[in-house]
Amino acid sequence: xxxxxIDVRARSEADPGIIFELLTATExxxxxxxxxxxxxxxxxxxxxxxxxxxxxxxxxxVRTREQVIELVPGRRxxxxxxxxxxxxxxxxxxxxEPAGPGTAIRWHATxxxxxxxxxxxxxxxxxxxxxxxxxxxxxxxxxxxxASG
Numbered sequence: 001x002x003x004x005x006i007d008v009r010a011r012s013e014a015d016p017g018i019i020f021e022l023l024t025a026t027e028x029x030x031x032x033x034x035x036x037x038x039x040x041x042x043x044x045x046x047x048x049x050x051x052x053x054x055x056x057x058x059x060x061x062v063r064t065r066e067q068v069i070e071l072v073p074g075r076r077x078x079x080x081x082x083x084x085x086x087x088x089x090x091x092x093x094x095x096x097e098p099a100g101p102g103t104a105i106r107w108h109a110t111x112x113x114x115x116x117x118x119x120x121x122x123x124x125x126x127x128x129x130x131x132x133x134x135x136x137x138x139x140x141x142x143x144x145x146x147a148s149g
Contacts, residue, residue, distance in 0.1 A: 001088075001112040001113060001116065001119065002112070002119055003089075003110055003111070003112055004110065004111055004112065004113070004119045004120075004122065004123040005108070005109070005110050005123075006107075006108060006109045006110075006123060006126055006127045006130055007106070007107075007108045008106070008107045008108070008127065008130045008131045008134045009104065009105065009106050009107075009134070010104075010105040010107070010131075010134035010135050010137065010138040011099060011102060011103070011104055011105065011138060012102050012103045012105060012137070012138035012139070012141050012142055013101060013102040013142045013145065014102060014103060014138070014141035014142045014144065014145040015102075015103065015145065016074040016075065016096040016097075016098055016103045017073075017074050018141045018144055018145055019096055019103055019105065019137060019138075019141045020073060020074045020075075020077065020096060022137060022140060022141055022144075023077040023094055023137070024049045024050075024068075024071065024077060025049060026038050026039065026040045026049050026053075026055040027039075027040075028140075029057060031140060032133075032136035032137050032139070032140035032141075033057075033132065033133045033136050033137075034059055034129060034132050034133070034136075035057045035058060035059050036058050036059055036060065037057075037058045038055060038056065038057045038058070039055065039056055040053060040054070040055050040056075041054045041055060041056050041065065042054040044068060049068065050068070050071065051068055051069070051070070051071050052067065052068060052069075053067070053068045054066070054067045054068075054082065055067075055068075059129075062084060062085070063084050064081055064083070064084030064085060065081070065082040065083045065084055066079045066080065066081050066082060067079060067080050067082055069091070070093070074096060075095065075096055075097075076093060076094065076095050076096070077093075077094045077096075078091065078092065078093045078094070079091070079092055080092075081111075085122070086113060086114040086115050086118070086122075087111045087112070087113055087114065087122060088111065088112045088113070088114055089110070089111055089112055090109065090110075090111035091109065091110055091111070092107065092108065092109035092130075093106075093107075093108055093109075094106070094107045094134075095107075095108075103138075103141075105134050105137060105138055107130050107133065107134045109126065109130065111126075
């Protein structure tokens with residue numbers, strides 16, 4: 001099966017630290033993503049949403065389980081999908097780069113599918129979904145930054 005790639009970019013006027021805090025707070029995801037609900041299934045090595053934590057995200061009837069596999073404070077948040085979609089080897093990295101008075105966000109993912117011939121479909125659907133997540137993250141972080149003054 002061919003590896004599928006997704007690469008979405010967004011920009012936020014918020015500081016990378018604020019954006020990173022949102023990424024590492026499972027309970028915040030429904031506020032800025034299309035997910036209806038989220039909860040932590042397992043705490044990470046250092047408690048909470050730290051390295052190794054497992055979270056469950058729900059969007060309509062779809063429930064995905066994801067594990068945090070890399071954290072670089074203010075720079076990178078990475079996770080793998082453990083279950084919930086017919087995909088193999090799904091890994092996503094959200095890279096944050098200071099950009100003037102704000103942050104450049106790059107959300108990129110790779111995966112293969114379990115069902116032959118469906119790669120294009122999942123790439124299209126997930127690209128739209130990730131685009132909504134990245135734009136929501138950027139906007140929500142900006143609103144938080146403005147509110148905190």
